[in-house]
Amino acid sequence: MKKTWMPRTQDPNQNHLLAALLDAEFDRLSPHLESIPLRLGDVLCESGGKLDYVVFPTTAIISLHYLLENGGSSEIAGVGNEGMLGVSLFMGGGSTPSRAVVQTAGFGYRLPVRILMEEFDRAGPVMRLLLRYTQALLTHMAQTSVCNRHHTVEQQLCRWLLLTLDRLMSNELTMTQELISNMLGVRREGVTEAAGRLQGRGHISYRRGHITVLDRAGLEQDVCECYGVVKKEFGRLLSDVRNRQPARQPALAASPIA
Template structure:
């Protein structure tokens, strides 16, 4: 499986100019990213910058009472480590692998050196940061104003956008932790989506049967996030067309 991995599976790396990519490539290390792996603990200094390819990283905010909820997800559209070039060595969120797979990592100093050149890479990363902030803001709005069913639709669609049409391995307990809701709420919401014929759920495995149905029932938050990242991905399409 690892032999099929390519840094260009990550859209940010794929969008770099050749000269920028050539400077970074020797420092990229392919690493397996297993479900549940904690890449960065809350308050810790980040040791590596991560570029997921076939995995998804979940950013969780932890409460003093032990509760948590996802504030953003990072898949092949982005990277883990924006706090490094935004002036901070640490973050209050915990970064944990939501969906196992592969990704590339490199020392922060390499990224910062290229960022400080103030070229196309810096502008690309700043646009990605804006899209990530949009995702965080929209997640907060969604968790406050929309139903668990709508939140689950949003989460499923964003996950599919990063991984493609495939079976998802995810227990209801993990989904509840990510959405910051009770497990019973996720059970009811997943049951309704299954009764509609949108998904099939068995023993921690979710198969999406009707994506259009999910898109019909999801709140507007999904499209807001998708459109913001589409502006970022236009750089990838431009480079491929060239």
């Protein structure tokens, strides 16, 4: 099987929530953090399922999908290095109505649910940080719903591309039009037409499942207001998260992703 090589080192501080922890909090959690590969298409949790671990992505992106009875699906939010998978656990739900699928391959850290809940129940800085992240995530979900109802496929594609770029260190995405259509909950033909128009304007280059963003400013000009609303809310609620703490431990060696 062909291997896709990712960066050789991993550091928990690549995830913004982990990077925001004070030393005492991080020292309680770090012995239980495990670096794991997240492969494209991996299903981390089914709708209605329970998680044994919460996941903090570093270089991967996780897509949260809502599944319909007829088999259709649509993305309700994405989780990258700004957040975590598993907010339903500390919100009291125990399970989630959405399916969690790896959208972009990479790495992340998993933490046993029991350890996170012990820290959350201290009702200190970790609890407040996670609740602020949850509020931002709920805004993301609500705005995605509004966008899918009121804006064009082209605008939705611009929003999705920009939110994905914000979580990556590259302007290249590995993503087929079929997967994008499942993300947006629209027909594949609609994605093909929208991607063709963006390519015609020189905003992107698309070939065989690879999208390269050539003109981010062009995408920002064509996107609807939903992208700005989500980005502003994350910035407002988590403005003190990024780069607040220096690296606390040697980076861990990463393995190839199949």
